[in-house]
Amino acid sequence: MSSPDPESLLQRQAEAWWVRLHSGRATRADADAFREWATHSTAHAQAWREVMRTWSALDPLLAEEAVRQASRAGAFSLRGLSAALALQSPRRRAFLGGAVAASVTAGVMAVDPPLGLWPSVGELTADYRTATGEQRQVALAQGISVRMNTQTLINRIGADTGPRGMVLVEGEAEIVANGASDFLVETGGGRLVARAARFNIRHTGPQVCVTCLDGRVTVSVNGEQRSLEAGRQVTYDKAGLQEVVRADEASVSTWRTGILSFDRMPLVEVIDEINRYRPGKVLLRNEELGRTLVRMQLNLRSIDNAPVMIRELYGARMRSLPGGIVVLS
Structure with missing residues (x-):
């Protein structure tokens, strides 16, 4: 040695x-x-x-x-x-x-x-979690498969031998339910029920976005209820449900492809998304620059290069610190 x-x-x-x-x-x-x-x-x-x-x-x-x-x-x-x-x-x-x-x-x-x-x-207390940049497949129960995106926390509902549902504490997941009974998901103050469906849930802020990719999902918040068929999407927060809209399914599933695509998104929101996948932290100290509308694509395998791309494309000043921390101004 x-x-x-x-x-x-x-x-x-x-x-x-x-x-x-x-x-x-x-x-x-x-x-x-x-x-x-x-x-x-x-x-x-x-x-x-x-x-x-x-x-x-x-x-x-x-x-x-x-x-x-x-x-x-x-x-x-x-x-x-x-x-x-x-x-x-x-x-x-x-x-x-x-x-x-x-x-x-x-x-x-x-x-x-x-x-x-x-x-x-x-x-520290979640039943299942993914670290920054990690994706994970979980067989939660018979007929229930969950694909977890980065920075996602999930707790079971029910016994270890046969959970009847889950709590998405935060993060994003694609769930395939093909069981003999209803599967329950609680997240962000709402409740989702599905039996035979494939659907995506994103809960990375105050709002929750639910997209039905196949089958049917029922979403309930504060006594209101929406039924989603394939290709439909609804968002909600603790105040209630919004109207059902047609989903951009390719955009919803982009995280499964390993590519992040931004089309006229404010830079401050782009950086928030980058921070979900990149270890450390990118900090933006320029409000005017943060309002800049960004068009760019990032490969998750080279996500560390994102701050350099922002510097080169949008003229940001960049300061690198230990621990993967980058300050843009």
């Missing part, structure tokens, strides 16, 4: 020192030991400077995002928060106790983590 690379070893040691010194538990002895380590050699000092550069670049963005999320966050479970924090790695727990955690309550960040740099309470 080969020995660790000396540079990588120093980098890990420097990161460990950063966590310790920002944990709120550092002692005078720790400070003395750190001073001895950092002055041991030029390489030690360089490793520490690199770690400072990395975290110092991230801290303001994390703090700003945390404050923004706190302003729109609702109630959260302290029990869920405690469980979530207990499951974090030591480095992330320490980071939560450091400068960023001081900017807002830690509970808000556990429920809605800034920049998505650690799992939320919902992600």
